Each structure stands twice: as C-alpha cells, then as structure tokens.
Amino acid sequence: MFLAFFLALRAAGVKASLREFLTLQEAMLQGLAGFDVEHFYYLARAALVKDERFLDKFDAVFAEHFKGVLQPRPEAPDEVAPIELPRDWLEKLAERLLSDEEKAQIEALGGFEKLMETLRQRLEAQQGRHQGGNKWIGTAGTSPFGAHGYNPEGVRIGQQGSRHKSAVKVWDKREFRNLAGDAELGTRNMKIALRRLRRFAREGAAEELDLAGTIRSTARNAGYLDLQMVPERHNAVKLLLLLDIGGSMDEHVHLCEQLFTAASSEFKHLKHLYFHNCPYEMLWKDARMRAADAIPTLDVLHTYDHTWKLVFVGDAAMSPYELISPGGAVSSWNQETGKTWLTRILHAYPKAVWINPVPENLWQHTQTTRLIAELMERRMYGLTLEGLDQAMRSLMQ
Amino acid sequence: MRFEGTDSFVATEDLKVAVNAAVALERPLLIKGEPGTGKTVLAQEIAKALHKPLISWHVKSTTKAQQGLYEYDAVSRLRDSQLGDARVHDIANYIIRGKLWDAFAADSAPVLLIDEIDKADIEFPNDLLLELDRMEFFVYETRQTVKAKQRPIIVITSNNEKELPDAFLRRCFFHYIKFPDRETMQRIVDVHYPGISRLLLSEALTSFFELRELPGLKKRPSTSEFLDWLKLLLAEEIGPELLRERSAAKLIPPLHGALLKNEQDVHLFERIAFMARRG
Helix, strand or coil: CCHHHHHHHHHCCCCCCHHHHHHHHHHHHCCCCCCCHHHHHHHHHHHHCCCHHHHHHHHHHHHHHCCCCCCCCCCCCCCCCCCCCCHHHHHHHHHHHHCCCCHHHHHHHCHHHHHHHHHHHHHHHHHHHCCCCCCCCCCCCCHHHHCCCCCCCCCCCCCCCHHHHHHCCHHHHCCCHHHCCCCCCCHHHHHHHHCCCCCEEEEEEEEEECHHHHHHHHHHCCCCCCCCEEEEEEECCEEEEEEECCHHHHHHHHHHHHHHHHHHHHCCEEEEEEECCCCCCEEECCCCCCHHHEEEHHHHHHHCCCCCEEEEECCCCCCHHHHHCCCCCCCCCCCCCHHHHHHHHHHHCCCEEEEECCCHHHHHHCHHHHHHHHHCCCCEEECCHHHHHHHHHHHHC | CCCCCECCECCCHHHHHHHHHHHHHCCCEEEEECCCCCHHHHHHHHHHHCCCCEEEEECCCCCCHHHHHEEECHHHHHHHHHHCCHHHHCHHHHEEECHHHHHHHCCCCCEEEEECHHHCCCCHHHHCHHHHHHCEEEECCCCEEEECCCCCEEEEECCCCCCCCHHHHHCCEEEEECCCCHHHHHHHHHHHCCCCCHHHHHHHHHHHHHHHCCCCCCCCCCHHHHHHHHHHHHHCCCCHHHHHHHHHCCCCCCCHHHCCCCHHHHHHHHHHHHHHHHC
C-alpha cells in the first residue's frame, strides 16, 4: 500500500525509513486515517517526516503523487503598493530575490548597491501610482522587477490571506516552504553547526577535582582521603580562519560577521587572517589591510603546524588572472600565482575547507570558483547551516 | 478515547491526527514549532482531555538520561552508615525514582511530558532509546527490572537547538506546530478571552499579523506574546479606535513592548513608522 509514494519520498530526499513506513501501515490498519485524504496526509506526514525542513519536500511529493485531486491555485494578483523603504527592509526583500538563480544577471546591472537603488526607484514610482494603498507593507507586484525580467511572478512578501484557504488542498499550500533547508542563519544556529567541530581533551594545568579518581585512590588508600586533580576539559580543536575581504565580498559582510562571531566564541584556539580575493605571499591581521598589519604567508605556515584546521571564507570569484598568472593580484605584484600559493597552503594544512557565501547553484557560472573548488578537492561548502554542517564534518574526518 | 482539543486549547486537524496516532500506536510524539505556539501546553491539555495524570520532566543542559530512571543516593547511605541507621542495610532505601519510573509505575497510564529535550546533551535521546521503546529498564543496585504497567503517552518537545538522532526520530511521530493563521488565532483568543469585543480583536489581529509579516524582524512575536498584549490592551482599556488610528497616522501599536522583545526590532519598526507618517 502506497509503496510507490514511499519510494518517491525517498527519491526526493526525505529520509523516511522502512520502520516509519511500517508504522504508517500499522496506523492505517487501525483506521486512524479514516476515509479522508486530508487525514491520510496528516497521518503520513506525522509518521514519515521527522524534520520540519523536509515538510516542504513531503508536500511537493504528496502533491505530485496524488495529483488530479485539484489543480494548484494560480498566484493571486498583487494589488497593494509598498510605501516605506528602510534599508533593512529593502535588504531583506532583495535577499529573497537575489538568492534565486537570477543572481547571475545582477552583475549586468552593476552589483548589489545599484540594484538596491533600482529597486528603491521602482518602489517609489510604484508609490505614486498606488496612492490609495493603506497597508504600509504591501506586496510588490510584478512591476518593480518585471522591467528587468527578474521575477515574472513578482515579489511576494508575507503570506497569503486565509481567504484562499477553501480553494487549495493543504499540501498544495506548501506552508512549510520557509522551513526548507537553510533559510534563517543566525549566530546561534551557526554556533550549533560549528559545535560539530569539537574534540575534547584535557591539557594544561591540573585544576579540576577528579571525583572518580579521588574515590578510587581513597579506597586504595584504605579510606584516607587522597585528592586527585585533572586539567579542565576543553575543545582542543585549533582553527585557522582566512577571510576574503573587500570587493565582491561586501554584500556578504553581514553573514561573514555572524560566522566570525559564532566561531570566535566557540573555539579557544582561533586565529583569523584576511586576504583579498586570493591569498598570496602576504596575509593581513586586520581587515583594513594596512602594510603594518601584514605578515608573510610563509611565516603563518611555519607558525601554525598541520594540526590546525584551515577554513577559507570567500566567494572565490575573481578574474582568472588573479589565480593563474604571476602579477595578477589586484593589490600588489605577486611573484608566484595565486594557484601556487593556494596549493602551498593546502599542502601545509591537510584539513581544510572553503566556505562560500554565494549560493551553491551559482558557483558553476564563475570560472575561478570552479577552479578553486577543484584545488580544494571539492571541499567547498555554502555558507548555510547545511553547508557549515558538511564543512565541519569534513574537517573532523 | 480520542483527543479533540479542549475548551482551553484549540487543536488544528493535523495536530489531532498526530496526537491520536501517537496515542493509538503507543509511540512517543515529538512536537516542534516556533517558541510560544503551545508545545508544552499541549501535553497538559492531552492529559486533561483524556483524564490522565500528567508527569512533566523538564530537561536542562545538565540533565542526564539516568536521572529520568533513578538515582542512587550514595552520600546519604554513607552518612546513615556512620550514624548506624538500620536503613543502611537495604540499598533500595537509597534508590530515588526518576520521572520515567514514576510514569511506568502509575496504575493508569499517565501522560509523560519530556520538555525541551534538545537542551540536554547530544547523547541524551540515544540513552533513552531502549527505555522508551520497550518501556522497561534495569536497576543495577537492586537487581530489579522496572516494567511499565501501562505504556504512558509520551510527549516530547524540542526547540531545535540540537539535532536529534535518527534512531530516536524513527520511533516517534512528529508534528510541527505551525504559526496559527488568522482564523485559528481568533479561535485561540476566543478560548482565552471569551467576552472580548469583536472590533478590538479584529483590529488587534490586523496589527499583529502586519507586524509579524514585516520583513527583517529579528524575533517575530508569537501566540503567547499576542495573548499577553491583548491582556494589556484590555487592562489599559484601549479601544479599537486607538488601534485603527495607527493605520492612518500612528503606526506603532500601543504597548508594543509586549510584542517586540528585541531592541533592533523596535528600532526598525520606529523607522518604518516614521517614514510612513511622512509619506
């Protein structure tokens, strides 16, 4: 019963096990779903999906598998114009758009700032035309971005009103879309992801009472108290963080800041250095990259041994010359190519990953991103919860 | 014996199905959802609706799985032995029952709430696998096996701070409490404040959902915060007119401190309100 549905779920990446499938069968036999397809949907969801990130996938598979029940609802026309344009709001709005695959086309428009400006202008124009709108956060129609052919369906903010409820099947509403995967990345979430990278060890001065040891040696000592001390347990992982700064990284600066905040409170041994686009013979201790703060890369390689784990944070997007030809660097004259330096660094640190804040589906569009991913032996991960998680696993292997 | 919600708790259809499935198949029910959507309250309401006692086990970061089963109080036994107390000869006197033992030993199957399981160590759920599966455990000190007389109804809540192990998840039913829509919210309010004026509620709901949908909010207000806010509105005798006025000139709803708990959010909101006033 519903075996094909179960297999389709697994094919779609919902990790439902045989045991859970049997649970569903058991529940069906007990008549828990009744003869209502909606109840069956709820029951199957409760039995097969154990993580809210998969709820949306489940809905999609369910809709696909049991389609013919109802056609999906066409997008409701958006009618209300937005009026205010605070930066946070705009950024959020733009983020939602830009994370889509259209991002590649942004380059043509002149980058993020330019796009924000365009968006601002469009929205202002929109305000003039829809003076009567009384909702201060509206839903932008197709017009703001229709002109650029970005999003033919328009920007949809917030949720649809419940007035549409009766027309749509529950699973077609795809209410859990927001929960899918890697939407919200806060410092706290990152910390949890980084926590995978823990290797506890007792090192240093003995300053904690070893209770078990004390009891053992007291017993051996015929009941005379014999205190035993041990060093405090802490995370012994050593992390070298190399951050790309400036240029195309500007738009990711907020995300990288959060990552840095999370990392600096998670690791006791953390060293961070900066580079621009690609690491060459110099690295910087400060994000302003003044000459006084520069240290030779070779010194770094000699100071921190191979037990340090290396994490690059950067978009890996640059002109190919910066990577493969001598003297291609934008900031200074480099004797050796970026590729040589990268290989040298990777040779020094066998445990290394590259974390890329650019959405993963866009990597293939940039030549240098592909090249660097190859150099990293595919150990390039997105700056998402999932990506961080995979990166940390890779470092722990 | 079916769970249909209670007069103080509005259960959506999908929640009822999940609860009834978990009760019928005697599997634990794992509840997740935004903070303030009534995860913990659910267990209390299930107990109330099914007329069963509730045993709550609130998990903290220091909680060990063993504490839910039993603890051996070696220190008081040591003290008693030095005082020459007769109790000392029976080790069972120093076995302290945990919540799980209480639940297993109850004469009628209780509802056992394991609250915020994600707060504990990553291994915590794994340590309880066998106990929750077979509903029995072994007490080493007294060589006795504790077996559940009736399988308790187990409700587990999680705030997603840690991932739960797959083996644990496979044994549970799962329900994600999504944020209530306007209709459900109205029903929830009706349950809590039966006599509230329609007009005030309607205006308050509009304000609240607009606020929630504001992009860029760091922490979106939840159901429980909305209920607190309504209580405040009622206490301060703020009428619907004042709430509606907001849409015209004043954008910040009165007493917004009950809804926005984050400084940056309040700031963002004030700026938007300011711009709207000019516009």
